Amino acid sequence: MLYLKEILKSKGGQPVIVPEASTVASAIRTMNKYHVGSVMVQNESGEPIGILTERDVIRLYAEGETDFETMLIQDWMTTDMTVGQPNDPVSEVLAIMTVKRFRHMPVVEETRMIGVVSIGDLVKAKLEEAALEAQILRDYIHT
DSSP: OOBHHHHHHHHOSOOOEEETTOBHHHHHHHHHHHTOSEEEEEOTTSOEEEEEEHHHHHHHHHTTOOOTTTOBGGGTSBOSOOOBOTTSBHHHHHHHHHHHTOSEEEEEETTEEEEEEEHHHHHHHHHHHHHHHHHHHHHHHTO
16 A cells, blocks of 8 residues: 655655745745645744645636735635645545545644645556556566
8 A cells, every 4th residue: 555655755855835924926936936736835833824726826816816916825825724644545645635626735744744745646656556566467477
């Protein structure tokens, strides 16, 4: 069974984080700089308190909210986040993300965020796992 901690280990890197006092424009620039689809928002204590995603920004724009330079991220971020734990099975997390229709999940150990997984990360890992199993079965049949 594959776990979130293994995804984070193979993925490498730290989550992209912005402070809660950031503007939406600053968050957009940060997402662009790091080529990510979301930024995690932390309070002054370093605890994750929200997430802003590309979808959030598109929704804001579609609703006529365009003054991103003055809009504070804390007023527009998603705060009702589902978080994962390092030992959560990938299959279960993938099911949760699919049913609840979100694409990014912070992974938290105690109160510290240790990474973020995307639905793409999880699908990729499951495909690699399935390909490995198929290869093992082919090798077994041919020996």
